[in-house]
Amino acid sequence: MSLKIDYDNQPRKFLKNQDKTTVKRIMDKIDTLSLNPIPHDAKRVLGYELPTFRIRIGKHRALYRVNYEEKKIIVVKIDKRDKVYD
Template sequence: MVTFDVSYSSRSRKFLKKVDKILAKRLVEKIEKLMENPIIHDTKTVEGSKGLFRIRVGDYRILYEVDYRNNLIGVIKIDKRRRIYD
C-alpha cells in the first residue's frame, strides 16, 4: 500500500497554530487518515475546482489536492465552513 506525504500551505500551518490544541489535534488526525487513502468516505470534490477536495471536521473544512504522481497531499486551507471559500 502506498502512503502519501502531506504538505501544508503557510495559511493552513498558521491556522493550526492559532486554534486550540484539541481542535488542532482533531484536524491533524483527519489529515493523517488521508495519508493512507487520500479519498476517504466523507471526501467531497469542490465544485468549479478541478482536483480540489474537502473533508469535514465538525464546523471546519479542510481543502486539499492530491498529487498521485509524487504521492503528495497538499493541504491548501483549513477554516470554518462559512469562511473556507473566501
C-alpha cells in the same frame, strides 16, 4: 501506499492560532488521508483549476489536492465552515 502530507501557508497559520484540542482533531483527520486520500465522505470542490477535495472536521473544513506522481497530499486551506470557501 502511504502519501506524504504537505501544508500551504494558510493551513499552517490557521493551526498555529487554534487550541491544542482543535489542532489534534484536525491533524488526526488529515493524517488518515495518507492511507486513503479520497475517503467516502470527501467531496470534490468546484471552482478550482486543479482537482480539489474537502473533508469535514466538526465545524471546520479542510481543502486539499492529491498529487499521485509526487506521492503527496497538499492541504490548501483549513477554516471554519462559513469561511473556507471565500
